[in-house]
Amino acid sequence: MTTLTAAETRAPVHSADPAAGLQSRLSLGTTLSHTFTMAWRALKKMRRNPEQFMDVTLQPLLFTAMFAYVFGGAISGDVSTYLPALIPGMLAMGSLTACMATGVQLREDMDKGVFDRFRALPIARIAPLAGPMVADLVRYALAGSLTFIMGVIMGYRPGGGFGGSIAAIALVMVCGWSMAWIFTWIGTWARSASSVQGISMMFLFPLTFLSNAFVPADTLPDWLHAFSNVNPVSHVVTATRSLANDGALTAEVGWSLIACAVVVAIFAPLSVRSYKRSM
Amino acid sequence: MVKPPGATLCDMNLTPDTTSTPARPTDVAVQASGLVKVFGDNRAVDSIDLDVRRGEIYGVLGPNGAGKTTTLMMLATLLRMDGGEASIFGVDVRREPHIIRQLIGVTGQYASVDENLTARENLWLFGRLMGLGSAESKRRALDLLEQFGLEEAANRPISAFSGGMRRRLDLAASLITRPPLIFLDEPTTGLDPRTRGQMWQTIRDLVADGCTVLLTTQYLDEADQLADRIAVIDRGRMVAEGTTDHLKGSVGQSSLHLQVSDHEHIGRAAGLVEQILGSVPVLTPEAGTITAPLDNTGRTADVLVALRDADISVASVAMHKPTLDEVFLALTGHATEDGSPAPDSTDYQELEVAR
Numbered sequence: 001m002t003t004l005t006a007a008e009t010r011a012p013v014h015s016a017d018p019a020a021g022l023q024s025r026l027s028l029g030t031t032l033s034h035t036f037t038m039a040w041r042a043l044k045k046m047r048r049n050p051e052q053f054m055d056v057t058l059q060p061l062l063f064t065a066m067f068a069y070v071f072g073g074a075i076s077g078d079v080s081t082y083l084p085a086l087i088p089g090m091l092a093m094g095s096l097t098a099c100m101a102t103g104v105q106l107r108e109d110m111d112k113g114v115f116d117r118f119r120a121l122p123i124a125r126i127a128p129l130a131g132p133m134v135a136d137l138v139r140y141a142l143a144g145s146l147t148f149i150m151g152v153i154m155g156y157r158p159g160g161g162f163g164g165s166i167a168a169i170a171l172v173m174v175c176g177w178s179m180a181w182i183f184t185w186i187g188t189w190a191r192s193a194s195s196v197q198g199i200s201m202m203f204l205f206p207l208t209f210l211s212n213a214f215v216p217a218d219t220l221p222d223w224l225h226a227f228s229n230v231n232p233v234s235h236v237v238t239a240t241r242s243l244a245n246d247g248a249l250t251a252e253v254g255w256s257l258i259a260c261a262v263v264v265a266i267f268a269p270l271s272v273r274s275y276k277r278s279m
Numbered sequence: 280m281v282k283p284p285g286a287t288l289c290d291m292n293l294t295p296d297t298t299s300t301p302a303r304p305t306d307v308a309v310q311a312s313g314l315v316k317v318f319g320d321n322r323a324v325d326s327i328d329l330d331v332r333r334g335e336i337y338g339v340l341g342p343n344g345a346g347k348t349t350t351l352m353m354l355a356t357l358l359r360m361d362g363g364e365a366s367i368f369g370v371d372v373r374r375e376p377h378i379i380r381q382l383i384g385v386t387g388q389y390a391s392v393d394e395n396l397t398a399r400e401n402l403w404l405f406g407r408l409m410g411l412g413s414a415e416s417k418r419r420a421l422d423l424l425e426q427f428g429l430e431e432a433a434n435r436p437i438s439a440f441s442g443g444m445r446r447r448l449d450l451a452a453s454l455i456t457r458p459p460l461i462f463l464d465e466p467t468t469g470l471d472p473r474t475r476g477q478m479w480q481t482i483r484d485l486v487a488d489g490c491t492v493l494l495t496t497q498y499l500d501e502a503d504q505l506a507d508r509i510a511v512i513d514r515g516r517m518v519a520e521g522t523t524d525h526l527k528g529s530v531g532q533s534s535l536h537l538q539v540s541d542h543e544h545i546g547r548a549a550g551l552v553e554q555i556l557g558s559v560p561v562l563t564p565e566a567g568t569i570t571a572p573l574d575n576t577g578r579t580a581d582v583l584v585a586l587r588d589a590d591i592s593v594a595s596v597a598m599h600k601p602t603l604d605e606v607f608l609a610l611t612g613h614a615t616e617d618g619s620p621a622p623d624s625t626d627y628q629e630l631e632v633a634r
Contacts, residue, residue, distance in 0.1 A: 018459040020367045037407040113391035122380035238576040
């Protein structure tokens, strides 16, 4: 047992006010800097867990080939005539699948101890959410390019040329990033990573299959046709087709971008609010 | 843990003292009154007042589930307060959470570092997030790794770290920007005695550098070793507050347990014990044991010397300090609900004497 030193006998305590000069708000620049630091963390994490890349590497290669050979004959008569319709559809589906993983991984991350520290730090509340999403752009780019490459290997010759193809991939990347906010939002309130997966699947399948992604929409029954027409995925697919196949910048591109902006404007604030509340 | 000369873990002079800000009380680090947190119909924290002065170590002592961590989390802006007022260095916790987060470092019960990054990357990340430049962050990370004896493990993944190393890295991460106030939630729970001693030394170093430390613990011994003042919390309420001596006085003293090898000598031994300690010991002649209240643990040696001079051989000697259970019994009239997990090495110091 040691005798305790009374507080009075300790070295004199500095009298400076430690709270002087501290800011109670964050500037936009600091918020961006926090987001990019979080993106760095997410990239490091990706590099150390390469199995997380399965859904943006093997899956697009496999699914593109599978869909082309299974549906090609039935829908378009043969595989090569189906490809110009299929590849943009696959691009959209690929980025949707990839952004579903954003929500699942956020949920897993939030259950870890390091998120407790993020909450205790004076950092922008959006940074722990937006950081991984910036890093995920790498995943969308990978999924998009591999789908395209697989298509080209199977005989797809995009009429829009190289520029059109790049523009098509860029468009689905933007859309994927915007849609990811929906899954991020689900990630902030769902109870577990597997429930995020389940809930996300429920959104994902109707959105991709009840659209013009894989079949011409006019073959659908009227009520389904009506849904497919308002389904944002249909607009993205149509826009992507026009970019990749004709190199044309149509109004659909504009509509897609507006839809993306709306999604972000709704779900980004919702996500941050729900993340703050989870504290 | 070697501390290079001149290196400080925490710095009170980090921000310039500007005269433009309104005057704040300068000797108070944490002031809280009537803190309340309700989970469902359980009042986890029920009207707790805290008053932590600058430059001291303040211990919040209590068993599991007493509301210690909840109190700390409310002060650290990690949990919403359901009632009461709190300020840190004069800044309102509820109204200015962002400023509060800049003033405190929090180290939780479970290491909150990133498993996917190395130790050095972790510290760099937190440095960047706290607003340091990339180069400065790197330098600070290296300094801290050295100070906490982690430089060899700097580039190893955290998953390969021992519990003690994680805890040290976690504390290092809280110190990157030298916050003037540090919250430590059960800093040594689950650590082995040696690592525990190192952690205690680190905490003392922090205070020597001018930091204020608010820690929670379920070990009376730890509070005794470190804290200037202690608050004892039970079922969300504060049941006692004061210096360690004050608290121990309210609970009772340590006691000395002796066992003589030859039971016939017990009467003579008891006489010597009474003569030296000045109180009548309790005897168990069948077992040859003597139990006596002990005001000053240093007198144990006097007793042993006297017994040797009288040629009485001693089979075992033990000093028994009041345990958290006894503190609780004395203060609340009921025992700790889960029987507090006090480690043998600290609450019950026993040494076998073979002669």
